[in-house]
Structures are given as structure tokens and as C-alpha cells.
Amino acid sequence: MLGYENEKLEFNYKKSCGLWLIAIAVVIVIATLIGGKQIINMQVFSIGYMICFFSINMNKGLLNKLSTGSSTKFQKNISKYSVILLFVLMAFLGGPFFDTENWRMIWLGALLATALHFFPFYFVHGKSMILLGIMCTINIIMGYIFSNVPLVFFAYSDAAIKFIFGVYLLFFSKATKQ
Template sequence: METHAYKYPRQKINGIWLIIAGIAMFLLLIKYNGYPNIWPFTIAYVLGMIWQLNPKTREKLAVGPGTMEQKKWSNFSIFLLAILVFVSFQFFADDYRTCWLLIILAVGVHFLPFIPVHGKLMLFLSISLIINAFIGLIITNVSLDVFFVIDGLIKILFGSIFIKLSPTNF
């Protein structure tokens, strides 16, 4: 039996993860004392991370292992996200709107190093999220919820595309 190596073996997992992350963004619409309640978001996000990093998930939905180069890019991307989010909290913790928009921006930027891991479509995902964040930072009279919804919709859209492009079926 001939085996075929795929350049981006985890597109389906990435797609499902993006949909989970998109849904988690909608959970930020739940308010506590007038501010986004981070607990529903955090629970969904953490459960999604546990799911996507689970070896059983990877065995079932990946079409092969990632390369060492892809693993390095993935690790760098997560490290970059952690640094950018930390910086957002360090300098803008008192302004929750700016802080959240900078986190959305950080997520968009952290998708750039994922291009070698999941393909060029990650560039368009990244650009879309970065533009959304910049518009939110520039146009301050639009509710933050609008940018949460747009961010969530972008992730769900791209997640669906990644699932469709993946060579694996459920």
C-alpha cells in the first residue's frame, strides 16, 4: 500500500479548533458587571486546546505527523502569542477595550508563523483578524462586541474552509 505524505497534515484539526475558538469569541458577549465575562470563554478555549492537543484527536483527524520544522514554528507561534498577550496586559490592563483588541491583534499576528504549519490560507486568516483589530482600535465609538462577533465569524469561516480542504473525512 502506497503512503502519501501531506504537506499540511493537521488542517482538519486546525479547522475544528478555529471553529471552537470562534464560538469561544461569541461567549465574550456574556457580560458580568458590564464587562466581558472571561470564564465561559476561558472554559471553551481551554477545553478546545485540550481536545486539539490530545493524541487521540491527532491520531483520528491528522493525515500524518507534523515535521520537526512545523513543530518549531508551532512552538514559536504559541510563545509569540504569550509574549504579545503579556505585553497587552502589562500596558493596557486598565483599558479593557484596548486590551481585548490588542489580544485579538496578537492572535492575528501569531497566526503568521503558522503558515508553514497549515498553509498559505493562514496568511489570509491572519490579515483578516489584524484588520478587524486595527479597525476596533481606530474606531472607538463601535461596541467591542461587534469586533468579538467579527473575530468569531472570521475564525468559523476559515475553520470551515480548513475542514473542507483537509484530505481526511470524519
């Protein structure tokens, strides 16, 4: 179903992943600074997300410039299904709280869904995705546990984690094989 053919995986898109993480970290910070009733301003986040998505992930010229080779069919499928997983998890983890407009729980659910969707990206970008997923998951679980701590603390922490990993992947990582 996923197209894995017992091949050695090459992680060639680390730099573009790094750029994406940096961009999303900036979007989270700006949306949180604007905040308002939603804590992380959903309109600002959504517009920023879409701009970044199309300018980075849909920009073949940029992706080719940042990559060191191509992805396998398996890696492309993992990427696709990981993004689908992200939106399914968001619906389950944050979606139920839209009726009550519990923005803290909506955003914790969205950020936890994002953290969990990093784990399958191990097969696309390598071991750093596992560590990124663990760190983001722990941060958000702390947001659930320490409900008296404002959500903005966890949002800025999440953005910082993504930014640091983004800088590492964009500027310091090299294509690897597994």
C-alpha cells in the same frame, strides 16, 4: 534552531486547525454574549479556551484521526514558538491596560496578538493562515481606529472570521505540500 532542513513541507493538520478555530470562535461568541464589565468575559473565555485546548490539541487520538500525516520537527517548533509569540504579544499589547481595567484595549490587544500569531502558522497549515491573519488583523485594527464602535462588534466579527476559516479547513481543505 527551528530544525528546517530544506524539506518540502506537508500541511497535514489542517482539519484539526479547523476544528480548533471553530471551537475558539464559539468560545469567543459565548464569552461575548455573557460579557459583563469585561466585555468579553475573561473567566468564560479562559475556561472555554482550556477545555478546547485539552480536548482538541492535546487529544492524540483526535489529532491522528483528523491528520493526513505527521509534522516535521520544523513545523512542531514553529507551532511551539508561535504559541509563545502569542502570549508574549498579549503581554505587550493588552497587558499594560490591566492596571486601568481598560477591557476594550485588553481584548483588542489579545485579539491582535492572536491575529499576528497566525502568520508563522503558514509553515504548519499553509497559505490559508496568511489570509486568516490578514483578515483578523484588519478587523482588530478597525477596532482601534473606530473607538466609538462597541468592541462586541469586532469580537463577533473576529469569531465569524475564525469560524468561516475553521469550517473551510475542517471540511473542505486537503493536505497540501509546499
